[in-house]
Amino acid sequence: MDNNVQRSSTQSTNSSLIDNFNRSVRDLLVLIRERRITRFEPLFERGGGFTYSSLEGYELWEQLDLLHRLEKEGFLRSDLSESILQCPHCRSTEFTVQLSCTVCDSTNVTRGAVIEHLACGNIDFEHKFIKEEHEGNLLVCGKCGKRLKAIGVDYSKPGIFYKCLDCRALLPQTQNLCTCLNCAKSSKEDQLKELQMMRYEVDSERVSRHFVTNNLLPIVAEKLHTENKIRASCPGKIRGLSKVEHSFGLLISHRESGEPILVADLLDNGRNGIDQPQDSVRILAFYAKSLDASFSTKNIIKRILVIQSELTKDAIELADAYGITVLRQDNADSLVATILEIIAGGSSKNTISDDGLPET
Amino acid sequence: MIQEKVDSGQSNDSTFTVIRKRTSTPIAKLVLLTGIAFAILAVLVIVTQTFILLVALLATLSLSGYLLVALKRQKKLRSGKRIQVPFALLFGLLLLPIAVAAFYSFENFNAKSIYTMIVAFGMTLTFMYSMVNVPLTVYHKRMEETRKMIFAAPLVTIIVPAFNEEKSIRKALDSIVEADYPHKEIIVIDDGSTDNTSAIAKSYQDKMSPNNFIVVSKPNGGKASALNYALRFAKGEYIIAVDADSIMGRDAIKEIMKYFQQPEVVAVGGNIKVKNRNNMLTYCQALEYLVGINLFKRAYDIFGVVMVVPGPLGGFRKKVLLERGEYDRDTLAEDFDTTVKALKTGRAVQASSYAMSFTEAPENVAGLYKQRLRWNRGNLQTLMKHRDIISNSRFGMLQKYGYPLVFLTMITLPFLSIVVASFIILALLNGEWFFILITFLIFVALEAILAAIAIVMDEEDWKLVLLSPFFVVGYKHLIDIFTIKSVIDVAFRRNLKWTSDKLETKKNFPQGHE
Ligand SMILES: [Zn+2]
Ligand SMILES: [Zn+2]
Ligand SMILES: [Zn+2]
Numbered sequence: 001m002d003n004n005v006q007r008s009s010t011q012s013t014n015s016s017l018i019d020n021f022n023r024s025v026r027d028l029l030v031l032i033r034e035r036r037i038t039r040f041e042p043l044f045e046r047g048g049g050f051t052y053s054s055l056e057g058y059e060l061w062e063q064l065d066l067l068h069r070l071e072k073e074g075f076l077r078s079d080l081s082e083s084i085l086q087c088p089h090c091r092s093t094e095f096t097v098q099l100s101c102t103v104c105d106s107t108n109v110t111r112g113a114v115i116e117h118l119a120c121g122n123i124d125f126e127h128k129f130i131k132e133e134h135e136g137n138l139l140v141c142g143k144c145g146k147r148l149k150a151i152g153v154d155y156s157k158p159g160i161f162y163k164c165l166d167c168r169a170l171l172p173q174t175q176n177l178c179t180c181l182n183c184a185k186s187s188k189e190d191q192l193k194e195l196q197m198m199r200y201e202v203d204s205e206r207v208s209r210h211f212v213t214n215n216l217l218p219i220v221a222e223k224l225h226t227e228n229k230i231r232a233s234c235p236g237k238i239r240g241l242s243k244v245e246h247s248f249g250l251l252i253s254h255r256e257s258g259e260p261i262l263v264a265d266l267l268d269n270g271r272n273g274i275d276q277p278q279d280s281v282r283i284l285a286f287y288a289k290s291l292d293a294s295f296s297t298k299n300i301i302k303r304i305l306v307i308q309s310e311l312t313k314d315a316i317e318l319a320d321a322y323g324i325t326v327l328r329q330d331n332a333d334s335l336v337a338t339i340l341e342i343i344a345g346g347s348s349k350n351t352i353s354d355d356g357l358p359e360t
Numbered sequence: 361m362i363q364e365k366v367d368s369g370q371s372n373d374s375t376f377t378v379i380r381k382r383t384s385t386p387i388a389k390l391v392l393l394t395g396i397a398f399a400i401l402a403v404l405v406i407v408t409q410t411f412i413l414l415v416a417l418l419a420t421l422s423l424s425g426y427l428l429v430a431l432k433r434q435k436k437l438r439s440g441k442r443i444q445v446p447f448a449l450l451f452g453l454l455l456l457p458i459a460v461a462a463f464y465s466f467e468n469f470n471a472k473s474i475y476t477m478i479v480a481f482g483m484t485l486t487f488m489y490s491m492v493n494v495p496l497t498v499y500h501k502r503m504e505e506t507r508k509m510i511f512a513a514p515l516v517t518i519i520v521p522a523f524n525e526e527k528s529i530r531k532a533l534d535s536i537v538e539a540d541y542p543h544k545e546i547i548v549i550d551d552g553s554t555d556n557t558s559a560i561a562k563s564y565q566d567k568m569s570p571n572n573f574i575v576v577s578k579p580n581g582g583k584a585s586a587l588n589y590a591l592r593f594a595k596g597e598y599i600i601a602v603d604a605d606s607i608m609g610r611d612a613i614k615e616i617m618k619y620f621q622q623p624e625v626v627a628v629g630g631n632i633k634v635k636n637r638n639n640m641l642t643y644c645q646a647l648e649y650l651v652g653i654n655l656f657k658r659a660y661d662i663f664g665v666v667m668v669v670p671g672p673l674g675g676f677r678k679k680v681l682l683e684r685g686e687y688d689r690d691t692l693a694e695d696f697d698t699t700v701k702a703l704k705t706g707r708a709v710q711a712s713s714y715a716m717s718f719t720e721a722p723e724n725v726a727g728l729y730k731q732r733l734r735w736n737r738g739n740l741q742t743l744m745k746h747r748d749i750i751s752n753s754r755f756g757m758l759q760k761y762g763y764p765l766v767f768l769t770m771i772t773l774p775f776l777s778i779v780v781a782s783f784i785i786l787a788l789l790n791g792e793w794f795f796i797l798i799t800f801l802i803f804v805a806l807e808a809i810l811a812a813i814a815i816v817m818d819e820e821d822w823k824l825v826l827l828s829p830f831f832v833v834g835y836k837h838l839i840d841i842f843t844i845k846s847v848i849d850v851a852f853r854r855n856l857k858w859t860s861d862k863l864e865t866k867k868n869f870p871q872g873h874e
Contacts (some may be wrong), residue, residue, distance in 0.1 A: 032680055139610060146819060147819065149611075149718075150535055150607050150610055151534055151610065151717075152531045153609075154720045
């Protein structure tokens with residue numbers, strides 16, 4: 001019942017979230033690659049409870065869903081880290097806890113250290129045994145009246161016990177009554193939902209394979225060729241002025257003359273690190289390559305860079321300055337559509353002068 | 361006992377029980393039991409119709425009465441030279457019946473009269489030995505009930521020498537931490553243990569402030585050396601030495617400290633009890649300890665000449681230990697030896713029955729034999745070492761009461777007991793069934809009364825009364841034979857180890873309970 005309530009409430013928002021989700025998963029993969037994250041661990045934060053700190057900005061349940069999806073797709077491996085209790089009515093993990101009698105459910109319960117008098121079996125709070133004397137105190141059993149002699153011989157201290165002031169029961173443990181700070185509903189401890197928070201290890205090999213196999217340019221070339229009768233090749237090779245043969249992720253040539261119209265490359269960014277060239281360097285390299293290749297034609301060659309994750313502001317400006325169109329690789333169809341648009345229209349913004357220098 | 365409940369029943373703090381001071385002490389019960397004991401002896405006199413027993417009975421009563429009157433007159437009776445107890449009277453009591461017996465049997469010489477005489481006399485004598493003390497101990501109990509402490513609570517250092525005690529030290533330390541006293545310091549001396557003793561002890565440092573819980577490891581050197589080593593670390597003016605395999609009573613420290621309020625008290629012994637009561641043998645030992653403490657230690661305590669401050673629980677003034685050369689290693693009984701050294705200061709050594717320690721007794725005859733041999737040898741060594749006491753009158757009650765009584769217990773009574781036992785066998789062979797049976801029953805009854813007195817005094821388990829027959833025949837003779845064997849060993853210096861590195865002490869001086 002409780003679970004149903006919760007599920008339907010999730011479902012009502014689901015449809016609008018799905019797209020966001022797909023996007024979030026992709027973002028998360030990029031995040032993993034960019035920040036070289038190797039694990040996600042639940043950590044306790046003051047005021048917020050347990051959370052995956054590298055996923056800040058998401059609600060806890062979003063974090064859990066995201067991580068679960070990535071795990072299902074094989075990017076993460078998990079094992080149990082923390083088990084925390086959740087309100088069965090809402091998702092809150094914050095409660096006020098009250099002692100409650102296991103016999104009569106009363107919350108009028110007190111607790112304290114007890115003594116068991118082994119000779120007569122009397123168990124009661126320690127202070128009930130204490131008989132103050134001029135010189136310290138004695139322990140005297142209230143039931144049989146005997147003086148207690150030595151711990152481990154005629155009495156023991158079994159620890160903390162609870163006494164219900166309504167039904168007078170003396171209990172070794174109570175049932176905790178938890179009142180949710182969020183929805184104010186009370187639940188017994190065993191009615192609370194268990195939330196297992198896992199520790200996730202990133203399968204970094206699987207993640208990098210994802211980025212390699214996720215090159216959409218061959219599909220785009222195929223689509224352009226078959227559906228739009230455009231001469232597109234992948235990879236496309238052009239011998240430049242320097243006699244060096246350049247290879248492009250995508251090359252679109254004039255149907256008759258065979259002269260290049262458009263070159264595109266997949267910018268495998270997001271792996272910026274000490275041993276990786278900066279995005280800007282790679283943008284410049286792409287520009288140089290295309291410039292060398294464009295000497296064989298009089299046409300203005302269009303340059304496209306397909307990126308897998310966001311570029312820095314500097315890199316965008318650089319690409320812009322050199323007339324390179326930057327496209328985000330979302331899916332093949334949208335790429336095809338955009339490329340067709342570029343070929344047809346030839347945006348004024350992305351024109352390059354004949355001398356090969358960017359117009360300013 | 362009146363219980364007054366003030367129970368507002370709402371919170372921890374407002375709910376408490378006040379138990380008022382006892383209004384009826386067990387003294388009335390004890391006086392009644394003492395009367396019954398003497399009545400039984402009177403019945404014995406009538407049944408056997410022996411003049412000599414009448415003499416012994418009257419002598420016992422008069423000695424007891426004399427001591428009580430002397431005590432009343434001089435309340436602050438201590439070991440010094442303040443009271444002149446008739447030493448001659450004490451021994452005269454023992455010698456008189458023998459003289460009378462010799463005279464009597466010479467007059468009416470026949471086989472039957474010899475048996476009855478010797479059996480009745482021997483057994484009565486051993487009982488006289490207890491009976492003299494009964495009125496004294498009842499008096500002592502009354503004194504004890506009213507003993508109060510002016511609560512200054514000076515620092516007390518509890519020393520726990522331990523050698524391979526990983527199985528028991530936890531319980532021992534639990535009980536010391538639990539003991540009710542505001543100002544205590546605990547020093548555990550790990551005497552070269554090869555097990556986890558030291559690690560377990562160190563885990564207790566969190567429960568107390570680290571200043572008040574010290575664990576020191578040293579190479580193995582025996583119990584006396586461990587105790588001496590600990591004295592160097594002790595900050596307290598008062599030392600309580602305990603065994604690592606014993607459990608300290610909750611009230612032990614403050615009860616011992618009550619005695620130390622009197623400046624003339626230099627040492628205080630504890631009340632040792634058997635913890636593992638799980639078979640006949642350990643039950644018998646429990647009763648033996650109980651009667652030993654309550655019928656003998658209390659009497660010794662009155663005169664301030666408690667002869668053994670037992671290893672499992674004993675308090676000392678540090679100054680006295682240091683002045684008297686700490687603990688010696690030249691006997692097997694460093695507790696007895698140290699006590700005698702303390703007594704030789706001419707000041708008082710006392711025993712508290714409320715300061716308890718619970719210890720494991722041997723569970724089989726072989727173990728008991730080993731233990732008693734060790735104790736007895738140690739005791740005899742100590743008696744020999746300090747034999748100068750006998751001839752030196754400046755030792756006061758130690759010379760006149762303590763030392764001779766221990767000597768009597770150790771040497772005379774066991775031999776007498778065996779002689780009587782062999783005459784009983786002889787009498788049985790001669791068909792004296794009825795006489796022996798009646799005598800046996802009377803003595804069982806007497807023994808039961810003594811046990812009952814001890815049980816009332818210590819609020820002990822009434823089941824122990826059922827063991828009384830074994831203290832007339834059986835367990836008593838087992839212990840006597842062990843004692844005789846030890847005496848013979850020492851006398852002929854057979855197979856005698858003078859020192860030992862194993863930490864094992866006498867739990868309680870076998871003051872016999874004859
Ligand atoms: Zn009780
Ligand atoms: Zn209740
Ligand atoms: Zn809730």
